[in-house]
Amino acid sequence: MTEFADKGVVLTGAASGIGRLMALKIAAAGGRVALWDIDEAGATAVSREIADLGGVGIPVQCDLSSRESVGVAAEKSLAALGAVDILINNAGIVSGKDLLEISDEQIELTFDVNALALFWTTRRFLPGMLERNSGHIVTIASAGGIAGTAQLVDYCSSKFAAVGFDDSLRVELKRLGSNVQTTVICPYYIDTGMFAGVSTRFPWLLPILKPEKTVNKILRAIRRNRRRLITPWFVYTTYLMRLAPVGLSDWMMDFFGVSRSMDQFKGRSGQ
Numbered sequence: 159m160t161e162f163a164d165k166g167v168v169l170t171g172a173a174s175g176i177g178r179l180m181a182l183k184i185a186a187a188g189g190r191v192a193l194w195d196i197d198e199a200g201a202t203a204v205s206r207e208i209a210d211l212g213g214v215g216i217p218v219q220c221d222l223s224s225r226e227s228v229g230v231a232a233e234k235s236l237a238a239l240g241a242v243d244i245l246i247n248n249a250g251i252v253s254g255k256d257l258l259e260i261s262d263e264q265i266e267l268t269f270d271v272n273a274l275a276l277f278w279t280t281r282r283f284l285p286g287m288l289e290r291n292s293g294h295i296v297t298i299a300s301a302g303g304i305a306g307t308a309q310l311v312d313y314c315s316s317k318f319a320a321v322g323f324d325d326s327l328r329v330e331l332k333r334l335g336s337n338v339q340t341t342v343i344c345p346y347y348i349d350t351g352m353f354a355g356v357s358t359r360f361p362w363l364l365p366i367l368k369p370e371k372t373v374n375k376i377l378r379a380i381r382r383n384r385r386r387l388i389t390p391w392f393v394y395t396t397y398l399m400r401l402a403p404v405g406l407s408d409w410m411m412d413f414f415g416v417s418r419s420m421d422q423f424k425g426r427s428g429q
Contacts, residue, residue, distance in 0.1 A: 161381060163188030166239030168232075168283065170222060170275070171249030173200025175350035176298075178207075179373040180246065185213030192235035192242075194220045194249070222249050223270035225278045232282035241290070242283045244380070247276050247320075248298040252352060254423040257311040265312050272316035276323050284338070293338045296380055297324045301346045301388070305396045307411065309420035328385065343376050344388045347419070355424035359415025363392045 162184045169184070171177040173195035181191050185208040193215050195201040201217035208215030216238045220231035235242060250272050253264050280295055287293025302310055303317030324342035331338050347353045348367045358364045372389065379387040388394055399407040411417045 161187070162244075162377075165189045165243040166192070166235075166241050167244045167246065168192045168194060168235050168239075168242050168279070169246045169248060170194040170220070170279065171298075172204055173197040175352060176348060176369050176373050176376070177248045178204050179369055180248065180377065181215060182207060182211065183373060183377055185215055186211050188213075189244075190214040190239055191216070192231075192239060193217045194222075194231055194235075196221050222275040222279075223267055225274075228275065228278040228282065232279070236286075241286055243287075243292070244294045244296065245279060245283050246296040246298065246380075247279055248296075249275065250298070250300075250317075250352075252310070252313045252425065254309055254313075254353075254420055254425050256309055260312055268312040269316050269319070272313070273319040273323070276320060280327070287338045288334070288336055291337050294380060294383070295324075295327065295338065295340050296376075297321075297340070297342045298376070299324070299342050299344050301344050301393045301396070304344055304388070304393065305399070305411065305416070307416050307419065309423065339383045341379055341384055342386050343379065344386070344393065345372055346390060346393055348372055352425065353423065355422045356419050357415065357422060358419060363390070364414065364416070365390060 167184055167189045169177060169181055169191055172181045172193035181193055181204055185191050193201040193204050198217060198219035205215035205217045218231045218234050221227040251268060253260050253268060276297060297320050299320040300317040302314040303321040306314040321342060324340055328340045331340065345367055346364055347356045348369055350369050358366055375387060375389055399410055
């Protein structure tokens with residue numbers, strides 16, 4: 159079982175949302191957390207919150223769309239932590255626009271942050287984990303990485319890549335006989351502001367998730383070395399939809415309101 163006490167943890171997207179909550183809870187459990195975020199002031203503010211709890215949080219400014227920036231941040235984190243036992247790839251961005259409304263640059267940025275950054279961060283810390291034959295790589299993906307929907311073509315595509323990244327890495331590590339663990343997290347919309355304005359037709363089946371409860375589930379999954387966490391449970395029916403004819407699957411997505419869930423999307427201010 160992975161515990162956080164005395165562990166060196168790198169957490170991306172740590173300045174706000176579930177990243178901030180995870181950082182606080184991991185630090186409170188004794189973990190030493192490198193707080194990666196493009197928002198340096200935000201990461202510093204979280205480090206102060208952690209210090210008030212008596213924990214260790216090191217703010218590290220990092221632009222995850224830049225491989226060079228990831229390299230610099232990795233060196234700083236290794237110097238501060240000594241070793242990285244747990245890597246949590248949490249950072250993500252969303253445009254919330256139809257495919258033809260998104261700029262070429264926004265599409266590239268979505269993939270840089272949501273998908274390619276997974277490669278650059280993991281390649282920095284996996285060698286040390288393999289050498290110690292221990293470690294944990296966590297990918298915060300999305301229910302949108304299992305089923306796509308309107309106004310999220312770029313986002314869902316990048317999250318499908320994130321799910322595939324975890325699947326392939328898990329198999330590769332198993333083939334190597336390594337004890338390094340992987341966990342992929344696929345939540346529905348979380349009420350953090352990132353998806354402000356989204357709606358759900360049947361909240362008792364597909365609720366907009368509460369951050370605190372969701373973070374507790376994520377950290378429990380990491381502690382228990384769960385390979386995959388999908389929440390809420392109804393999202394598991396997506397796998398059954400894949401066995402149905404495409405027309406029926408599309409009808410179900412429309413009936414449950416998923417295909418129109420982004421109609422009133424506003425997103426986080428300044429996103």
